[in-house]
Amino acid sequence: MRILIVEDNEGLATGIVRLMNSEAHVTDWVPDAETLQTGLNPAGYDLFIIDLGLPGIGGIELIRWLRAQGVEAPVLIVTAQDAVKCRVRGLDAGADDYLIKPFEVEELEARVRALLRRRGTPITSSIEFGPLSLDLGARQFSLSGAPLGLAPKEHAILEALIRRAGLTVSKEALLDAAYGFEEEVSPAAVEVVVHRLRRKLEGSKAVIATLRGFGYLLRIQAP
Numbered sequence: 001m002r003i004l005i006v007e008d009n010e011g012l013a014t015g016i017v018r019l020m021n022s023e024a025h026v027t028d029w030v031p032d033a034e035t036l037q038t039g040l041n042p043a044g045y046d047l048f049i050i051d052l053g054l055p056g057i058g059g060i061e062l063i064r065w066l067r068a069q070g071v072e073a074p075v076l077i078v079t080a081q082d083a084v085k086c087r088v089r090g091l092d093a094g095a096d097d098y099l100i101k102p103f104e105v106e107e108l109e110a111r112v113r114a115l116l117r118r119r120g121t122p123i124t125s126s127i128e129f130g131p132l133s134l135d136l137g138a139r140q141f142s143l144s145g146a147p148l149g150l151a152p153k154e155h156a157i158l159e160a161l162i163r164r165a166g167l168t169v170s171k172e173a174l175l176d177a178a179y180g181f182e183e184e185v186s187p188a189a190v191e192v193v194v195h196r197l198r199r200k201l202e203g204s205k206a207v208i209a210t211l212r213g214f215g216y217l218l219r220i221q222a223p
C-alpha cells in the first residue's frame, strides 16, 4: 500500500514513515499541504495520514480539497487538539478516523489496518515463524500453539522482531516500536525487555540473537 503522511513535525513524521515501511507499505512524507497540492498526485495513494495543525493550509482544508479532487482513499487525522469540535470538523470534512497525539504505535498500526481493511484490501491476519505465531486481529502470540502471556512492551518488541524475522532490527527501531516517539527512554530499556522475552521463549526453537552494535534478530535455532 502507498501511504502519504502530511505532518510538519519532522521527528514524528520520520517515526511514522519508519513504522509504516516496516509494515511493508511504501510511505511518502510532505511537511505541508502546499507540497502535496503542487507536487504530488493524490490519486497515487491508498491512505493519507494528515496532521490537523499544519502551517499554511490547515488539515481540514486539505481534506476538503482531497475529497473535492475525487480522492476516495481513507484519511486518518492525527491531532494534538483533543477538542470534540475539532475532531467532528475533521470527520465532517471527509476524514475516516482520527488519533490524538501522543499516541501508542500499536494504536496507529491498528487504525491504519482497520482503514485499509474497510477499503476491501486483503490484510494478513497472522504471522508465523517457527513455533511462534502472531494473531494480528486478537493481538495474541502463541508458542507451539499455546497462548504466550506477554506484557505490552514485550508484545511490541516481539512483534517488531517477528515482522522482520531473520533480519536484524536495530535497538532504535525496537525502542520506537515499544515506547513510541514521544517518550524519552534509554536504549537499555530494550535490553531489559529482550531479556524477559528470552526467558519466555526458553526451551523453544525461537531465539532472539544479539548482534553487538547492530541490534537483535529473531531466528530459529538449528537442531
Ligand code: CA
Pocket (backbone or CB within 6 Å): 007, 008, 009, 051, 052, 053, 054, 055
Ligand atoms: Ca502540526
